[in-house]
Amino acid sequence: MMIPVLATFAGAPFAVPDSPVTDATTPLDAWLDAAALVLILLGALLCLTAAIGLLRFRDVPTRLHAATKPQVLGLILICLAIALSLRSWPVVAFVVPVVLIQLATAPLSAHMVGRQAYRNGTIEERALIVDELAESRQTPPAAGG
Amino acid sequence: MNILLTAIYIVFGVAALLTLWRIVIGPSILDRAVASDVLLTEVMCVLGAEMAINQHTRTLPVLLIIAAVGAFGSISIARFVARKDNVDR
Numbered sequence: 044m045m046i047p048v049l050a051t052f053a054g055a056p057f058a059v060p061d062s063p064v065t066d067a068t069t070p071l072d073a074w075l076d077a078a079a080l081v082l083i084l085l086g087a088l089l090c091l092t093a094a095i096g097l098l099r100f101r102d103v104p105t106r107l108h109a110a111t112k113p114q115v116l117g118l119i120l121i122c123l124a125i126a127l128s129l130r131s132w133p134v135v136a137f138v139v140p141v142v143l144i145q146l147a148t149a150p151l152s153a154h155m156v157g158r159q160a161y162r163n164g165t166i167e168e169r170a171l172i173v174d175e176l177a178e179s180r181q182t183p184p185a186a187g188g
Numbered sequence: 189m190n191i192l193l194t195a196i197y198i199v200f201g202v203a204a205l206l207t208l209w210r211i212v213i214g215p216s217i218l219d220r221a222v223a224s225d226v227l228l229t230e231v232m233c234v235l236g237a238e239m240a241i242n243q244h245t246r247t248l249p250v251l252l253i254i255a256a257v258g259a260f261g262s263i264s265i266a267r268f269v270a271r272k273d274n275v276d277r
Contacts, residue, residue, distance in 0.1 A: 083196055084195060094205075094210070094226065097207060106223075110222045118233060128243055134245055137248050137252070152266070156265075159267070
């Protein structure tokens with residue numbers, strides 16, 4: 044990813060900066076870039092948390108609980124980092140629908156997977172405190188599923 | 189600044205490897221669906237992080253499309269999976 048920088052500065056006498064982020068001009072730009080990097084690191088740590096949760100938890104609903112963290116919060120952090128790093132309003136207007144669509148579709152898939160995990164038996168019955176779907180399993184709905 | 193970039197790369201890589209391991213060993217197909225959903229989300233996060241680090245906007249439409257259609261994969265898996273796929277559990 045640093046090849047275009049090298050190609051642009053091929054004949055320049057000064058050294059090519061090793062990080063593309065370090066070309067900030069004012070202190071405000073430098074602070075905004077650093078904040079964007081910290082936000083990206085937080086999003087990456089949320090992805091790592093979800094991966095560790097996927098490995099450590101026992102059944103499908105608990106894994107789903109760990110998995111839905113980076114889908115919403117991690118993506119919001121990454122989109123904030125994009126907006127802070129690029130600093131233009133068209134990018135913000137492009138990133139806001141991404142976050143809104145993700146907020147709308149992440150509960151859909153989580154709900155479907157959780158409901159199917161309950162019907163499928165891939166759930167620990169002893170871990171349940173309240174079982175609101177018990178009567179729906181005794182008399183399954185006519186639509187199937 | 190380079191320490192931060194290296195930390196970001198390492199954390200993303202370890203998270204992707206752990207999620208891939210859950211896809212490989214997942215006992216039921218729903219575990220694999222959840223893990224592949226996490227992997228798709230991480231692909232989105234990596235694309236956005238690359239845009240923010242290198243300061244370009246070329247992969248913004250990819251981000252929008254993945255956010256729009258990414259949920260249909262696990263929805264259709266959850267809809268059409270068999271009623272009992274691990275009876276011996």
